[in-house]
Amino acid sequence: MNSIRRLSAVLLIPLLLLISCSSPALARADIKNRQYHEQKGDMIWEVPVNQKVIALTFDDGPDPTETAQILDVLQEYNAKCTFFAIGKKIAAYPEMAGRVISEGHELANHTYNHVYFKRPISVGQVMKELKQTEDEIVKVTGRHSSLFRPPGGMYDETLVNVSNRMGLKPVLWSWHQDTRDWNRPGVWSISSKVIKNARSGDIVLFHDYVHGQSQTHEALQIILPALEKQGYRFVTVSELIRLSDSEKAAENRQLAY
Secondary structure, X not given: OHHHHHHHHHHHHHHHHHHHHHOOOOOOOOOOOHHHHHHHOOOEOOOOOXXXXXXXXXXXXXXXXXXXXXXXXXXXXXXXXXXXXXXXXXXXXXXXXXXXXXXXXXXXEOOOOOXXXXXXXXXXXXXXXXXXXXXXXXXXXXXXXXXXXXXXXOOOHHHHHHHHHOOOEEEOOOHHHEOOHHHOOOHHHHHHHHHHHOOOOOEEEEEOOOOOOOOHHHHHHHHHHHHHHOOXXXXXXXXHHHHHHHHHHHHHHHHHO
């Protein structure tokens, strides 16, 4: 009996190893945590900065109706933001994507087909989705973007490495600033979450396209004047990064003297 048990254990161990290596649900060694990536500098959730600045970001556009409504509100408050756009929507609505740029906002990569990458993530799929979107961004802006947001915030080491090699830094969002506006929780719910949780260097997640009647542009009409009254400025993610880098450089110069 003991010999049978030992034999069963010997046979079971390789089987468990095979399952753990082949199953994305069990093999999670390729997914590092936020602290690892922030220290390495190859992903961003929020940006440490002393100035009272916040980056508002919008996913899933451009949309001829909702993006236009949001841009109207942003223009009223001179707020500059980042739009993580879907490549096929840029191709469908290049005029709206052009308006994003002409009004001083940032157009960034959100894949071509809004792909929720299944782990383990394919190198080829990542490269194809990002390149197709970059091609559309270049058509509108004349240059490549430098930022990328994976749909659903799904990533692994492959996605992080490939996107960085392509010159596209993955940007997620501040965990306390996920408005869930895609679920249409109510104008007050969206606006109060952003206002109550506002901190310098935040990256706030909105959408400029949702299924059903969007509440985002109405929430912005509450959020922007409220945070402006608190002394906040609204900047693109790239500007947020530059401000943080400038502050770090100034601190290093002071330490050198």
